[in-house]
Amino acid sequence: MPAGHDVTELLDDWSRGDRDALDRLLPLVYAELRRIAARQLRHERAGHTLQPTALVHEAYLRLVEQRNVEWQNRAHFFGVAAGVMRRILVDHARRQTAQKRGDGVQRVSLEHIAELPSANQIPVLALDHALTRLEKLDAGLAQIVELRVFGGLTIDEAAHLLNVSPSTAKRDWRTAKAWLTRELASESQS
Numbered sequence: 001m002p003a004g005h006d007v008t009e010l011l012d013d014w015s016r017g018d019r020d021a022l023d024r025l026l027p028l029v030y031a032e033l034r035r036i037a038a039r040q041l042r043h044e045r046a047g048h049t050l051q052p053t054a055l056v057h058e059a060y061l062r063l064v065e066q067r068n069v070e071w072q073n074r075a076h077f078f079g080v081a082a083g084v085m086r087r088i089l090v091d092h093a094r095r096q097t098a099q100k101r102g103d104g105v106q107r108v109s110l111e112h113i114a115e116l117p118s119a120n121q122i123p124v125l126a127l128d129h130a131l132t133r134l135e136k137l138d139a140g141l142a143q144i145v146e147l148r149v150f151g152g153l154t155i156d157e158a159a160h161l162l163n164v165s166p167s168t169a170k171r172d173w174r175t176a177k178a179w180l181t182r183e184l185a186s187e188s189q190s
Helices: 004-015 019-042 052-064 074-100 124-137 139-150 155-162 166-189
Strands: 107-109 121-123
Touching: 004 019, 004 074, 019 052, 019 074, 052 074, 074 124, 074 139, 074 155, 121 124, 124 139, 124 166, 139 155, 139 166, 155 166
Parallel strands: none
Antiparallel strands: 107 121
């Protein structure tokens, strides 16, 4: 990951209206954003129309459009980036579903949630609905899921970005997995 100090300084400058800071920020965050996008899309169905570069560019454009954001640090930036990627993938899945009326519904891999039915593949829209419910109950749990599933981060990377210990991140991840497993299983039965 990029050096936190440089990224944080550039985010501060950008928040204060320095457009040149944005140009200097891109090279520092692009590789990490592309790595996150590639990891996420590696688990998508074959023939997925979004490619990592397109996902990064769309995410970056949406991040640039953010107004009045007081970027706290690089963790905040990458957390917001993971959320933006989630919305892009969900929007893409909705468009695909509307076009195909259910055939080839986009699915997202939850390789770390072994208890889920259907070979660890669930529709991205079902996950989005469950995450929205989880956010209302516990925003921190939802954030670790968003970082891991949509951001493609490991437990250690998520812990670092959330500024918590790896053991706390593991505990939160286990709790979130259990909650999601229950929610998604009950949703698939209804």
